[in-house]
Amino acid sequence: MERRRVKESARRRLREFDVGDRFSRLPLPKASVLLPLTVRAGKLHLLLTVRAMQLRRSPGEVCFPGGKREAIDKDEIDTALREAKEEVGLQPEKVEVVCRLVDALLMNHVVTPVVGFIEDTFQATPNPDEVSDVFVVPLEYFVKPSNYKTLPYKTSSGYSGWMHCFIYDDHERKMSFKIWGLTAHFAVFLALVIFGKHPTFKVEYDLDNLISSAETNFMNLYASIYERKKSNL
Numbered sequence: 704m705e706r707r708r709v710k711e712s713a714r715r716r717l718r719e720f721d722v723g724d725r726f727s728r729l730p731l732p733k734a735s736v737l738l739p740l741t742v743r744a745g746k747l748h749l750l751l752t753v754r755a756m757q758l759r760r761s762p763g764e765v766c767f768p769g770g771k772r773e774a775i776d777k778d779e780i781d782t783a784l785r786e787a788k789e790e791v792g793l794q795p796e797k798v799e800v801v802c803r804l805v806d807a808l809l810m811n812h813v814v815t816p817v818v819g820f821i822e823d824t825f826q827a828t829p830n831p832d833e834v835s836d837v838f839v840v841p842l843e844y845f846v847k848p849s850n851y852k853t854l855p856y857k858t859s860s861g862y863s864g865w866m867h868c869f870i871y872d873d874h875e876r877k878m879s880f881k882i883w884g885l886t887a888h889f890a891v892f893l894a895l896v897i898f899g900k901h902p903t904f905k906v907e908y909d910l911d912n913l914i915s916s917a918e919t920n921f922m923n924l925y926a927s928i929y930e931r932k933k934s935n936l
């Protein structure tokens with residue numbers, strides 16, 4: 704009963720923030736990630752992966768199941784579900800897709816976060832070519848962390864800013880995970896959407912206008928990178 708209530712309240716909030724296919728036609732290559740939500744002990748948790756060390760890009764970093772769009776994918780949701788199946792053995796029919804949130808930019812790709820509920824009994828089977836570990840974090844950690852800092856960054860196109868960095872200690876497994884950059888950006892936004900409260904650290908949004916400020920941030924970043932590219936042609 705508690706599980707049903709927690710999911711219903713999250714579902715309602717998420718639907719208000721669904722961008723649908725609003726950003727689908729941006730002329731950049733596409734990638735998607737799945738933000739898999741599960742309810743454990745009455746609380747929402749997010750499933751995350753650790754990338755295999757032999758991957759060319761971002762080896763050993765924490766990220767969501769996901770990857771680049773392929774020709775067979777009909778939309779961003781298809782990409783996220785296909786990649787989640789390939790990487791952690793999650794069957795697409797076992798995911799209740801709820802919404803797409805505002806995109807982000809990484810490595811010249813538009814990355815779409817797709818949010819879905821998965822069963823609390825799901826047992827991941829990581830594909831060792833791409834994933835070395837799978838773990839879950841209470842979603843609330845991304846608004847009320849015990850170990851948090853910001854990291855500066857600068858893109859090759861000259862854009863500079865800062866990013867969130869969380870250290871999450873999984874006491875049961877006696878392991879620590881560093882969650883930062885794009886992955887932390889999506890986790891924080893998801894937690895803000897669902898909990899609708901102020902986090903214990905500074906964020907890049909106007910919390911009274913979360914949807915419009917997230918879209919404005921994205922379009923400003925897009926314009927600063929993409930318009931600069933066009934002017935270099």
Ligand SMILES: CCC(=O)SCCNC(=O)CCNC(=O)[C@H](O)C(C)(C)COP(=O)(O)OP(=O)(O)OC[C@H]1O[C@@H](n2cnc3c(N)ncnc32)[C@H](O)[C@@H]1OP(=O)(O)O
Nearest residue numbers: 734735759760761764766769770771809832883884885886
């Ligand atoms: C601001 C900078 C940051 O945020 S970095 C901070 C911390 N890191 C993060 O937040 C991670 C962010 N990155 C991501 O989420 C992902 O890289 C995104 C952008 C979603 C792209 O997905 P990604 O996982 O790289 O792409 P992908 O899954 O399509 O492919 C990954 C590589 O694996 C390869 N691959 C594919 N299938 C197989 C297979 N069966 N066996 C072996 N290898 C396989 C792909 O060819 C791909 O390789 P490559 O990257 O093209 O060299």
Ligand SMILES: [Mg+2]
Nearest residue numbers: 768769770786
């Ligand atoms: Mg991947």
